[in-house]
Each structure stands twice: as structure tokens, then as C-alpha cells.
Amino acid sequence: MKKEDGSYWEALERITRLFDRYDKYTLDEKSRESLEKWNPEDLPERIEVTDEILDRGCQRITDGVFPKLEPRKSEKVERERRILLAPLYKYAAVAAVLLITAFSVIYFGDIGKGSKKEPVANNEGSNNMIILSAEDGIRHATLPDGTSLSINKGSKVSYDEQAFNRKKREVWIEGExxxxxxxxxxxxxxxxxxxxxxxxxxxxxxxxxYEELSEMSIAVRTGKVEVQENDRIIATLTPNRQLVYAKSDGSVRESTISWEDAGAWMDSRLVLQNAGIDEFLLRVRQLYDIEIILDNDVLRNERVVVSFEKNAGFAQVMDMVCLLYNVKYKKISPERVTIYR
Incomplete structure (x- = not known):
């Protein structure tokens, strides 16, 4: 298989997973709304690809995407969902063609296990970025200078291939x-x-x-870390110290933490210390692939303090949270629940 064939398959899998998650009601509300409002007529008129690439892309859509969207005809509820999804089929086709087209020029690097090279730009306008992304689970990687990474699910780290480790070592992070x-x-x-x-x-x-959270944080395990805001030093952290930065007003708070708690996600443990409810929803989605909906914004202003050992079940977590915060929950679907009072 040629390298460009790998990029086609990667693109096809991504668009298939997107619509599969939509079909199963596991997309978050923001992504669902964006997908439903998306209009293929808004796309650029000209795409520079060959007829051969488009033909191959369309064939892969026929073979790979639409079978994923086909309902299980023996179930009445799936037939009803098919009717609701029908307007999205043409969007799936257009999106898949565009993704496969866009990814056809991607060269997949091998810097660390599972790394990808994609044509995106950082703050310096470079087109030589390596993207290390973790879509389905925690990913481990090694940078060219020997730095090792553990990247949390739904996160990515990028760096300029040409500039990295020359005069300095710069990376960009989205997520954790x-x-x-x-x-x-x-x-x-x-x-x-x-x-x-x-x-x-x-x-x-x-x-x-994480973009969806109102706070960012840095927690130190070993050594010394200097945190800057627009090149102004705002904190110097040492082991078991943490900085939390509020996006809304730029306020900062430092505290002593247990590193084992800060790095709990690497052991698949759910540990939150004075976290906002949005982080609780995020952690549950990462660990259990279940989306939680807050009825009437219940718990919206709560700070969450919980700690669970590895392999704690979803029901165990929800039962404890309901007991602590005087709420209830019920399943909407296997991948979606609501919390209410």
C-alpha cells in the first residue's frame, strides 16, 4: 500500500466515525449542532484534484461510509432514525470526498509511534508541522530530542519539523x-x-x-517549570505544585497538589479536585465514551471533588456523584445520560 493510500483510509475512517457518532447520539452538542447546520454549498468552488482521486474517493464512500449509516432494518426505531438522517447523506458524501481529497497529499511521518504529518500552520506560519494526535485513547510518543509524551484522548501536540531542536524546542498543545x-x-x-x-x-x-474548559492548568512532577503569559513570567512551579489559569479574566491561583492525582488520567483513574462541572463531563466522556446532559443546567455552578480507583464502573461514579450532590440520572441511550433534580 502506498503512503497516500494510508491517508485516504485515515480520512475515510474519520468521516465514518463522525457520522456514526452522530447516528448513535454520542456527539457533543456543539459538534452535533455544527454538523446539522453545515451546508455543502458553502464549500469552495474549486478543489485541485484529479478525476482519478475523486473516483477513488467516491468508491471508498460507497464501500465504506454509507454502509456505516445503513439502519438495522429489523428495528422500528432505526427505520425512524433513517428518515431523520436522510438529509445528511449528501453532506456525508461531500464531506468524505473533501476529506479524502485533502488527505491525499499528506505524507505520514514516523516520529514516535502513530505520529502524523499534516499541512497546518502554527503561529509562525510554518507548513512543516508534525501533528501527534490521540483520538481513540491515550497515545505515547517520542520527540526528536528524546522528550517523551503521553497525550490524552481527544488531544493533540504539534511542532515544526524544521525548526524544532535547532535554537529551541517549541510545541503547541490542544487538550492535555x-x-x-x-x-x-x-x-x-x-x-x-x-x-x-x-x-x-x-x-x-x-x-x-482543553478548549471547552474555562481553566488551564500546569502541574509539575519533577524539576522546575516557568509559566509565562504573553512573555511575562506569572509563576515558577516546583514538584507537586500546580497553577490554574482562568481564561475569562486571566486570574491565577497556585496550590500544592499530589502528583498522583494530577496524572490520574494516565492510569485511567477519575480524580477531580475542585474541578468545574465541565471537566467532570469531559473526564466521563474520555473514560466511558458516554455523554452527560445537564437538565436545566443542574450542577452548573458546582465544584466537583471526587476520587475513584482504576476500573471504577460508570454506574459507581454516577451513583456517588448523585449521592454527593443530591441529583439523579437516567439513560437516554447506551451512550447518553441526563442528570436532573
């Missing part, structure tokens, strides 16, 4: 990752997430910077 940075006093290691920069020379720490 644990860094064990290879020591090099001559070359700073800088992690960018929104308007924060985490600067180190050789240490281990966790960065949490």
Missing part, C-alpha cells in the same frame, strides 16, 4: 499531555497553549488546556 522533557540547558523547551507558555529545560509535568 504529560511531558517528560529531555534535559538540554542550551535549548529551551516551550509549550504554547493559547496565551500561556510553559518554559523548561528538562523536567516532567502535565499541561491541561
Amino acid at each position: 499531555a504529560y511531558f517528560d522533557v529531555a534535559r538540554n540547558p542550551e535549548k529551551l523547551f516551550i509549550i504554547h497553549n493559547e496565551n500561556l507558555q510553559t518554559v523548561v529545560r528538562g523536567t516532567s509535568f502535565n499541561v491541561k488546556a
Whole structure:
């Protein structure tokens, strides 16, 4: 198989998973709304691809995408869902063609296990970015300087292939990752997430910077970490110290934490210390692939403090949360529940 064939298959799998999650009601509300409002007529008029590429893409859609959307005809509820999904079929076709087309020029690198090279730009406008993404589970990777990463589900880390490890080592993060940075006093290691920069020379720490959360945090395991806001130093962290940064007003708070709690996600444990409800919803989705809906914004202003051992079941977690916060929950579907009072 040629390398470009791998990119076609990757694109096909992505669009298939997207519509499969829509069909199973496991997409978050924001993604569902965006998908339903998307109009293929809004797409660019010209796409530079050959007829051969389009033909291959359309054939893969026929063979791979639409069978995933076919209902199980023996079940009445699936027939009804088919009617609701019918307007989206043409969108699936257009989206799949575009994804397969776009990915046809991607060259897949092999920097660390499962890494990808995609044509995206960072703040410096580079077109030589390596994207390390974790879609279906935690991913482990190694950067060219020997730095090791653990990337949480639904997160990605990127870096400029040509610039990295020359004068300095810069990466960009969306989501969450644990860094064990290879020591090099001559070359700073800088992690960018929104308007924060985490600067180190050789240490281990966790960065949490999910777009959907109102706070970002850096928790240190070993060494010393310098945190900057737009090049202004706002904190210097040492082991078992954590900084939490509020996106809304730029306020900062530092605290002493247990590293085992901060890195609980790497052991598939659910541990939250004074977390917002959105982080609880995120962690449940990462661990159990279940989306929680808050009825009438119940618990919206609560801070969550819970701790569960590895392999704790979803029912165990929900029963405890309901007991602690005086709420109830019920299943809407196997992949979706609602919390209510």
C-alpha cells in the first residue's frame, strides 16, 4: 500500500466515525449542532484534484461510509432514525470526498509511534508541522530530542519539523499531555497553549488546556517549570505544585497538589479536585465514551471533588456523584445520560 493510500483510509475512517457518532447520539452538542447546520454549498468552488482521486474517493464512500449509516432494518426505531438522517447523506458524501481529497497529499511521518504529518500552520506560519494526535485513547510518543509524551484522548501536540531542536524546542498543545522533557540547558523547551507558555529545560509535568474548559492548568512532577503569559513570567512551579489559569479574566491561583492525582488520567483513574462541572463531563466522556446532559443546567455552578480507583464502573461514579450532590440520572441511550433534580 502506498503512503497516500494510508491517508485516504485515515480520512475515510474519520468521516465514518463522525457520522456514526452522530447516528448513535454520542456527539457533543456543539459538534452535533455544527454538523446539522453545515451546508455543502458553502464549500469552495474549486478543489485541485484529479478525476482519478475523486473516483477513488467516491468508491471508498460507497464501500465504506454509507454502509456505516445503513439502519438495522429489523428495528422500528432505526427505520425512524433513517428518515431523520436522510438529509445528511449528501453532506456525508461531500464531506468524505473533501476529506479524502485533502488527505491525499499528506505524507505520514514516523516520529514516535502513530505520529502524523499534516499541512497546518502554527503561529509562525510554518507548513512543516508534525501533528501527534490521540483520538481513540491515550497515545505515547517520542520527540526528536528524546522528550517523551503521553497525550490524552481527544488531544493533540504539534511542532515544526524544521525548526524544532535547532535554537529551541517549541510545541503547541490542544487538550492535555504529560511531558517528560529531555534535559538540554542550551535549548529551551516551550509549550504554547493559547496565551500561556510553559518554559523548561528538562523536567516532567502535565499541561491541561482543553478548549471547552474555562481553566488551564500546569502541574509539575519533577524539576522546575516557568509559566509565562504573553512573555511575562506569572509563576515558577516546583514538584507537586500546580497553577490554574482562568481564561475569562486571566486570574491565577497556585496550590500544592499530589502528583498522583494530577496524572490520574494516565492510569485511567477519575480524580477531580475542585474541578468545574465541565471537566467532570469531559473526564466521563474520555473514560466511558458516554455523554452527560445537564437538565436545566443542574450542577452548573458546582465544584466537583471526587476520587475513584482504576476500573471504577460508570454506574459507581454516577451513583456517588448523585449521592454527593443530591441529583439523579437516567439513560437516554447506551451512550447518553441526563442528570436532573
